[in-house]
Amino acid sequence: MSTLIQIELVKIFRKWRTYIGFIAIAVLVVIIQLSIYLTGERFIDFAIQNIKDTFEMVGNFVNGNLIALLVLQMLYVHIPFLIVLVGGDLLASEATAGTYRILLTRPISRFKLIASKFIAGTIYANLLLAFLMLVSLGGSLLIFGSGELIVIKNKIYIFASDDTPWRFVLAYGFATLSLTVVMTLSFFFSSLVENAIGPIVASMAVIIIFLIISSIDIELLRQLRPYLFVTHMAKWSEFFREPVRIDEVIKSAVILLAHIIALFSLTLFIFKKKDILS
Amino acid sequence: MVKVIEVKSLTKKYKNLTAVDNLELDVYKGDVFGFLGPNGAGKSTTIRMMLSLIKPTKGSIEIFGMPLKKKRYEILSRIGAIVEKPDFYLYLSAYKNLEILGKLSNTNVSRKRIMEILEMVGLEKRHTSKVKTFSHGMKQRLGLAQALLHDPELIILDEPTTGLDPQGIKEIRDLILYLSRDKGKTILLSSHILKEVQIIATRMIIINRGKTIVQGTVDELMNSEKMKVKVEVDDVQKAKSCIELTMWKNNLLSAGSNELEFKLDNHEIAILNKHFVESGIEVHSLVPTRSLEDYFLRITEESEL
Numbered sequence: 001m002s003t004l005i006q007i008e009l010v011k012i013f014r015k016w017r018t019y020i021g022f023i024a025i026a027v028l029v030v031i032i033q034l035s036i037y038l039t040g041e042r043f044i045d046f047a048i049q050n051i052k053d054t055f056e057m058v059g060n061f062v063n064g065n066l067i068a069l070l071v072l073q074m075l076y077v078h079i080p081f082l083i084v085l086v087g088g089d090l091l092a093s094e095a096t097a098g099t100y101r102i103l104l105t106r107p108i109s110r111f112k113l114i115a116s117k118f119i120a121g122t123i124y125a126n127l128l129l130a131f132l133m134l135v136s137l138g139g140s141l142l143i144f145g146s147g148e149l150i151v152i153k154n155k156i157y158i159f160a161s162d163d164t165p166w167r168f169v170l171a172y173g174f175a176t177l178s179l180t181v182v183m184t185l186s187f188f189f190s191s192l193v194e195n196a197i198g199p200i201v202a203s204m205a206v207i208i209i210f211l212i213i214s215s216i217d218i219e220l221l222r223q224l225r226p227y228l229f230v231t232h233m234a235k236w237s238e239f240f241r242e243p244v245r246i247d248e249v250i251k252s253a254v255i256l257l258a259h260i261i262a263l264f265s266l267t268l269f270i271f272k273k274k275d276i277l278s
Numbered sequence: 279m280v281k282v283i284e285v286k287s288l289t290k291k292y293k294n295l296t297a298v299d300n301l302e303l304d305v306y307k308g309d310v311f312g313f314l315g316p317n318g319a320g321k322s323t324t325i326r327m328m329l330s331l332i333k334p335t336k337g338s339i340e341i342f343g344m345p346l347k348k349k350r351y352e353i354l355s356r357i358g359a360i361v362e363k364p365d366f367y368l369y370l371s372a373y374k375n376l377e378i379l380g381k382l383s384n385t386n387v388s389r390k391r392i393m394e395i396l397e398m399v400g401l402e403k404r405h406t407s408k409v410k411t412f413s414h415g416m417k418q419r420l421g422l423a424q425a426l427l428h429d430p431e432l433i434i435l436d437e438p439t440t441g442l443d444p445q446g447i448k449e450i451r452d453l454i455l456y457l458s459r460d461k462g463k464t465i466l467l468s469s470h471i472l473k474e475v476q477i478i479a480t481r482m483i484i485i486n487r488g489k490t491i492v493q494g495t496v497d498e499l500m501n502s503e504k505m506k507v508k509v510e511v512d513d514v515q516k517a518k519s520c521i522e523l524t525m526w527k528n529n530l531l532s533a534g535s536n537e538l539e540f541k542l543d544n545h546e547i548a549i550l551n552k553h554f555v556e557s558g559i560e561v562h563s564l565v566p567t568r569s570l571e572d573y574f575l576r577i578t579e580e581s582e583l
Contacts, residue, residue, distance in 0.1 A: 003381050003382075004382075007378050007381060007382070010370075010374075010378070011367065011370075014367075014369055014370060015369060097365055097366075097367070097368070098362075098363065098365030099365050099366065099367060100331070101331065101361045101362070101365065102361075102365065102366070102379060102424060103382065104329075104330070104331055105329045105330075105331065105354060105357070105359045105361065106354060106379065106382040106383055106384075107350075107351045107352075107354040107355040107382075107383065107384045108382055109351070273333075275326075275331070275332040275333060276326065276331035276332065277326075277332070
């Protein structure tokens, strides 16, 4: 199995489209960091304009922790689109290229092939996230330094700088689960067709439609929200409130995990029954 | 004789289409088995079922005496195959492609072995080139290399000479003969180039519309019917008069300026020759033309009726 995973990773990382995600993240993060570097104080003033007359705000709020949180808030919706570029390609590209014929005439089981592709895809998704963490958190701390993290939701939370690392680690950990759902969704679509474009477009369409549904404030659609995986994908933000509603986090994690298991099982079922005609 | 492949009542249906219909097929150890049929006859579907790429609707496939359905892993470890056109990971080099496929073959395929195989198919100098830079003929050779990589006992080749130039076709033919005669491999060969099959196959099957039309040794099948024989004589008119009132008249196909063409059995050739000589006609040559192509066309046309 480890050999199969290695082979799949070689295939992923020898394709140029794999690096689109890394390049896009690097460019976006640098743009955000640069923008905040140049206009940071005004940005914070605007954000806290309602409360600055009531409270005296002292300290450096434009710091690495804040930038990392802003990047995570801005990009958690968009990173899935980078994931599907690879996830949607994993199975369909073998069909397009006709390489199933040389793979599946070797003594390997279809389950192992699917599992190794899935694991390799998940590794890619996690590496993308680790890269985001490195450039947004690591890079921002390096450029802007550390400091208290101010989070404005329905309440204002100010976390001491030594209280933020575990929050970021858990938030990124939760995002890993979210992005694995996206990867599994595109992987599932990839098993249905013989062209990589279809799964990529279909996955993006599902995410966009679900995001739109979850943001429209109509009673009927509000009732649908708990059943949409995109609703649970945003639960990483729970780690930036006090107290952390751990039961909510666990519930969302279980729902996301259930999506991963269901989509993977469905993909396996389809692939095991599939006639290789390409 | 040990059966290497035994196919019984093999059927594959796609909704209303029956691609393979109760096919029976036996391949014995050491055979170079020609698998023939017109386009759409069901050859590729049958080969894909033998390699477990497609699931049969009905019937059984036993390879090396084991049922494919239950012993897929063991069976595929001992098979090398080219299925239709050779496709590879175009963004990887020839060597990397073979390295990956070697790792999946359940045997230890060393770097030395990969280079040996690349040398055997004439690609050793291009081993670092990405496959996307290869011509069709080169990919075909690489296809053969991946099939032979793990030294399989049974080699299944579906159109291995497609896209090759005459020299390439000859090299592949020589390689198949070498693998069969010197290495004792069993080879199932599907090809449209009937001349090649006639030269190298020991046994063959012709299928049409998914059904077996004929199956047997090449000699047995080819000798089972009359062949065309060109008889060059000194005087065509005299020869024609000589056979006018004999049974040979029924065997005459055409008459040219200095030769006559007959349809004859093997043993009739000598009798006709004797008849001409005794009638004072000089026979300059007797050339039998037994063509698999003629046989194939006749057999498949008959099966359409």
